[in-house]
Amino acid sequence: MATRNRYVPVTMVVDVGEAWTPPHTYALTGPKDWRPPLSRAIFHETVHYWQFVGHAHLIQLVAEDWARLKPFQATGQLLPQGPLRRAFTQPVESAGFSTQDLMEAHARFWDVQALGPPLLIELELEAPHRDVSPTLTRVQYERLMSDGKIWHHRDAQGQGVGYSSLSFDLAMRLAAGRYALPYLRLREQTNDLIAAALFPLCAHFALHSASPPTFYVALVERLVPQIDLPAGRPIEHAWRSLYMDVLREAQRLHIDRYGHEIQTGQATIHTSPLFHEHVGNTMAHTMLSLACDHLAAHRPLEFLVGPQAMPTGMRALWTMDFLLGCCGMAASRMPDLLAFLAPPVIRFSDGEPWTLGALFDAFPFASAAPSTAENPPPRAQVAQALLALDETWDDLQLKVLGA
Amino acid sequence: MKDHSALTLEWVCGEGIAAAFAARVGSDGGTVTGTTAFVPEPEEADLYSDAQFDPLVVVGVVLAAGLVMRYLRELILDLKGREIAVIDLTGEAPQVRIVPVGKASLVLVKAADGSVTKFAPSEIDKIEQSLAGLLGR
Numbered sequence: 003m004a005t006r007n008r009y010v011p012v013t014m015v016v017d018v019g020e021a022w023t024p025p026h027t028y029a030l031t032g033p034k035d036w037r038p039p040l041s042r043a044i045f046h047e048t049v050h051y052w053q054f055v056g057h058a059h060l061i062q063l064v065a066e067d068w069a070r071l072k073p074f075q076a077t078g079q080l081l082p083q084g085p086l087r088r089a090f091t092q093p094v095e096s097a098g099f100s101t102q103d104l105m106e107a108h109a110r111f112w113d114v115q116a117l118g119p120p121l122l123i124e125l126e127l128e129a130p131h132r133d134v135s136p137t138l139t140r141v142q143y144e145r146l147m148s149d150g151k152i153w154h155h156r157d158a159q160g161q162g163v164g165y166s167s168l169s170f171d172l173a174m175r176l177a178a179g180r181y182a183l184p185y186l187r188l189r190e191q192t193n194d195l196i197a198a199a200l201f202p203l204c205a206h207f208a209l210h211s212a213s214p215p216t217f218y219v220a221l222v223e224r225l226v227p228q229i230d231l232p233a234g235r236p237i238e239h240a241w242r243s244l245y246m247d248v249l250r251e252a253q254r255l256h257i258d259r260y261g262h263e264i265q266t267g268q269a270t271i272h273t274s275p276l277f278h279e280h281v282g283n284t285m286a287h288t289m290l291s292l293a294c295d296h297l298a299a300h301r302p303l304e305f306l307v308g309p310q311a312m313p314t315g316m317r318a319l320w321t322m323d324f325l326l327g328c329c330g331m332a333a334s335r336m337p338d339l340l341a342f343l344a345p346p347v348i349r350f351s352d353g354e355p356w357t358l359g360a361l362f363d364a365f366p367f368a369s370a371a372p373s374t375a376e377n378p379p380p381r382a383q384v385a386q387a388l389l390a391l392d393e394t395w396d397d398l399q400l401k402v403l404g405a
Numbered sequence: 406m407k408d409h410s411a412l413t414l415e416w417v418c419g420e421g422i423a424a425a426f427a428a429r430v431g432s433d434g435g436t437v438t439g440t441t442a443f444v445p446e447p448e449e450a451d452l453y454s455d456a457q458f459d460p461l462v463v464v465g466v467v468l469a470a471g472l473v474m475r476y477l478r479e480l481i482l483d484l485k486g487r488e489i490a491v492i493d494l495t496g497e498a499p500q501v502r503i504v505p506v507g508k509a510s511l512v513l514v515k516a517a518d519g520s521v522t523k524f525a526p527s528e529i530d531k532i533e534q535s536l537a538g539l540l541g542r
Contacts, residue, residue, distance in 0.1 A: 006505050067451075083448060091450040399452050399506045403489065404521035405513055 007043040009050035011060070012067035013392035014282040015347045016047040022354035030344065031336055034117045039125060044348060045116055049109040049330055051345045055286050056326030057209035058270040059101065063087055064283075065274050071391070072279070074398045097215035099183040104214050106181040108205040111174065112330020119165050119173035120152055126176070142172060167194040167237070174201075184218060191226045199231055199240035200248070206327030207252035210264045217255065224251050238331055245307050245324045266323045268294075281387045282346055293342035294318045347385045357385035410470045411435075412540060417443050417502035420460045427464055435468035443502070452504050465498070470540065474533055477501065481526045484510035490526075494539055495519060514539070 006019045020040055028036030033045040054060045066084025073079045093100045099107075114122055123143050146152050152169040171194035174185045184205065188197045204225065208218035225248060231240055249264075256264045268290060276283040297306065298318035306317040307324045325334040348356040418426055427437045443461035445453055453461065468476075480501065481490055489507055493500045493515045512524040512532055516539055524532045 008505075087451070088447040091445070091447060396506055396508070400489075402448060403452070403491065403504060403506070403513060404515065405489065405507065405511060405523055 007047055009047040009054070010392060010395065011050075011054045011064045012071055013395050014051060014054075014286075014345070014388050015349055015392045016044065016051060016345050017349050018043050018047065019351050021352050022350040025356045027340075030340055034121050038117065038121055042113065042117055042122075042125060045330075046109055046113055047348075048345045049112050050105070052326055052329040052339060052343065053105055053109065053209065055283075055290070055343065056267040056323070056329070057206070058265050058267050059086070059209050059211060059214055060105070061267055061270045061274060061276065063090060065276050068276055068280055071395055071398060074401075075391075075394050078401075080398065080401050094213070094215040097219045098187070099215055101209075101214045103181050104184045104205055104208060104218055107184040108202060108209070109330075110181055111185070111202050111205070112328075114170055114173040115330045116332075116335075119169040120147075122173050123176065142176070146172060167198050170194065170198050170237075184215075187219065188222050188226075191222065192229075195233060196226070196229050196231055198237055199244055200225060200229060202328055203241065203244060203248040204252075207248060207264065210252075210266060211256060212260065217259070220259075221248075221252055221255055224255060238333060241328050241331065242307065242324070245327075246309075246320075249320070266319070267326065268319065268322065281384055282391075285346070285384050286343060289342045290322060293338055294322050296342070297321050297338065347388050349389070355385065355389065411467050412470050412473045413438075413498045414466050414468060414473055415496070415498050415500040416464045416466060416476075417461055417500065418464060420462050423462050423464055427466075430464075430466045430468060433468065433472050435466050435472065438465035438467060440464050449504070452506050461502075463500070473540075474536065477536065478529060478533070481512055481529055481532065484512075484526050486510060489513060491515065492536065499540065 006017065008017045009015075010017065018040070020043070023037075023040070026036055029041040029044040030048060033041035054064055063084070063086040066087050069084065070081045073081060089101065091100050091102045093103070117125070120143075127140060146166075146169055151166050171189070175182050175189070185197065185201055188201055188204070192200070200222070204218055204221050205214075208214040208221060211217035228247075228251070229244070253263050256262070268287070271277045271283065271287045274283075277287055278284065294315075295318075298314050301318075301321075303310070303314070303317075306314070306321045308317040308320050312320075322338075325331075325338055328334050329339060346357070350356075416426065423440055427440065430437055441463050443463045477492065480503075484490055484503075486509065487505055487507055489504045489511045491500075491502050491504055491513045493502070494517050495515050510526050512526060512528075514522045514524065514532070514535055516522070522535060524535075
């Protein structure tokens with residue numbers, strides 16, 4: 003039973019450090035509107051689930067963990083960690099941060115987006131987990147509030163609409179500890195608007211590469227001089243319009259460094275033993291394929307990224323990569339990621355879980371995935387199998403400790 | 406009787422409670438030598454909870470040996486269902502950390518030679534005896 007929040011990549015279990023409560027889809031569809039402290043934890047760990055399913059580097063890291071878990075399960079043999087796992091938490095000297103820091107910064111970015119800067123800052127001022135210099139934070143936050151700079155603009159009734167890039171910037175920099183480093187690296191080179199537009203895309207493509215920290219730094223350096231964004235546009239438009247430009251530059255950089263183009267998570271999984279051997283990955287990536295079919299068949303063409311001359315199926319594949327990279331964006335989560343790729347197990351501190359079946363069936367837009375509704379995967383069995391795997395992984399960790 | 410022997414200790418805790426811990430050490434007559442981010446060994450890195458929500462720090466202290474034992478006693482008796490206290494004597498200074506793993510609470514004492522002894526928290530007297538020997542009291 004978990005006492006803290008975490009995502010366990012090799013077992014796909016989201017652990018939440020609070021007691022069980024009846025499933026509520028707002029935890030994922032509208033985390034700022036339902037029990038925000040709890041929703042924030044569920045949402046943040048679910049973003050990690052999407053990151054580990056959708057990024058080539060993280061899929062390869064999970065494959066290393068799986069290569070340890072399998073023999074341990076069969077014979078009790080404890081093998082050493084793989085090279086990606088060992089390097090995951092170690093800061094790369096030339097970048098100043100680790101792959102884990104970059105992944106956490108990317109997840110934090112979506113926390114800010116999904117909860118909104120004011121709520122996130124309020125939660126962090128109230129939370130006892132960080133030494134965040136509340137006086138300084140509150141002064142900066144209240145100055146933005148009083149200057150009317152929290153909001154993007156105001157509607158005819160004077161209500162704030164959208165969050166300004168300045169408030170976004172404040173939430174990204176404050177209380178993020180070392181996870182702020184990748185974002186700060188970008189902010190040193192450009193303004194808050196371009197940083198908000200480029201950050202999730204650069205982090206996303208870096209997490210497809212063999213060395214995410216150095217790839218991120220190099221990609222940022224190449225892109226910043228090229229990007230000029232007009233103010234006043236919704237940020238979601240910027241992510242969508244920039245996606246192919248950032249992809250092109252990331253492809254060039256990847257070829258320069260590694261001699262071949264980037265492989266997305268969807269391409270990587272099909273050469274990984276995870277796809278055939280790991281029940282959770284088999285289900286998740288089958289669902290992703292169905293999601294691509296759904297995008298191609300049912301989404302308007304303007305929803306798809308890529309040039310119109312590109313075949314629709316190819317555009318759907320890149321669109322799915324875009325949605326996974328921008329997994330916290332409302333248009334990514336609802337309905338596509340949640341209808342096809344809701345987390346399989348969310349376990350609470352008393353050991354009671356929400357399983358995918360309960361979550362999936364509660365989504366009002368489950369009908370957005372007709373092929374899935376007709377042929378549902380064995381969701382409850384997947385959840386139980388993953389919970390059993392998690393027990394074995396726990397035993398492995400105890401052995402690592404010498405217990 | 407006052408215990409004049411002092412021990413150097415590394416206490417790993419959440420950043421949010423580190424200031425309160427340091428204040429307690431000060432009020433108990435100890436010295437805080439510094440606070441740094443806790444970076445686990447790679448082998449143990451995936452054992453720790455999501456540090457986005459609860460980053461860990463190492464508080465270095467110099468404290469009377471009797472008080473170290475009292476702090477350890479309190480920590481061990483307060484372990485929750487899925488927490489393991491690791492008292493690690495393999496480094497330059499003894500390090501105390503909590504690892505959230507397993508199904509029941511447990512205390513692991515890692516001696517300087519790397520050997521590990523397991524205790525249930527209820528074996529607090531045995532743990533204290535073992536530590537007294539290992540810490541040279």
